[in-house]
Amino acid sequence: MSLRRFPAIESGGLIWFAQDPAADFAPAQALAPDLDAFALGNLHLYRRHTHDVAANWKLIIDAFLESYHVQRLHAQTIAPFFADGITVADRIGPHQRAAVGRTDYLARIDRDDWRQVRKAMTFTYHLFPNTILVMSPDYLNVLTCWPQDVGRTLVEDIMLIPSAPRDAEEERHWDKSWTLLDTGTFAGEDFRAAALCHQGLASGLVEEIMLGTLEHGVAEFHAMIGQALAD
Ligand SMILES: [Fe+2]
Numbered sequence: 001m002s003l004r005r006f007p008a009i010e011s012g013g014l015i016w017f018a019q020d021p022a023a024d025f026a027p028a029q030a031l032a033p034d035l036d037a038f039a040l041g042n043l044h045l046y047r048r049h050t051h052d053v054a055a056n057w058k059l060i061i062d063a064f065l066e067s068y069h070v071q072r073l074h075a076q077t078i079a080p081f082f083a084d085g086i087t088v089a090d091r092i093g094p095h096q097r098a099a100v101g102r103t104d105y106l107a108r109i110d111r112d113d114w115r116q117v118r119k120a121m122t123f124t125y126h127l128f129p130n131t132i133l134v135m136s137p138d139y140l141n142v143l144t145c146w147p148q149d150v151g152r153t154l155v156e157d158i159m160l161i162p163s164a165p166r167d168a169e170e171e172r173h174w175d176k177s178w179t180l181l182d183t184g185t186f187a188g189e190d191f192r193a194a195a196l197c198h199q200g201l202a203s204g205l206v207e208e209i210m211l212g213t214l215e216h217g218v219a220e221f222h223a224m225i226g227q228a229l230a231d
Helices: 026-030 032-037 057-062 114-120 168-202 213-230
Strands: 008-011 014-017 044-053 085-092 095-102 121-127 131-135 140-149 152-161
Touching (some): 008 026, 026 032, 057 168, 085 213, 114 121, 152 168
Antiparallel strands (some): 008 014, 085 095, 095 121, 131 140, 140 152
């Protein structure tokens, strides 16, 4: 009774839905070849955890739209994997994608070999508005922000691996990756930084924020939000 039907599609291994009956899924469909290359629809759900973060959801997304913070904020966790990194980014409709590659490896690998490319590069996708995909060399994380309040967000982190661990050694391998990324990097550093940024903004004393040239992804995200709200 009184239920509303909303548009939804399956594309690139994901189910996309919108509350807008006139939603345009063409950009989502344009991303399908990318997501299919990571076999997103055929992976094994290794672990999931929902983080309760005291920050506005947009501050959490911001942290995944530039990569220069990795060497500083993540100095104790993942920074060594990104030493000497260069980034390239572009947009597909309202969605963004970026690749961070290590220049010393890139010069040596066969760039037509997808496995070698994935070892040398980390890909990040922002699926507008609230989802981030982080493609590590042999697994990936799907982070979805669910705003609860202006200053509180539930972030669901899902780690997907090629297939279920077959023995204790494989389990240890994936558990180590989970702990490094979900617990150490995301919760311990990115979400914590977002919560600290939120405290600063919530003071009401910050009148404006200037973004640097390495933060154009952040600027584009906020412009897209403004456009979506105006539509
Ligand atoms: Fe980060």
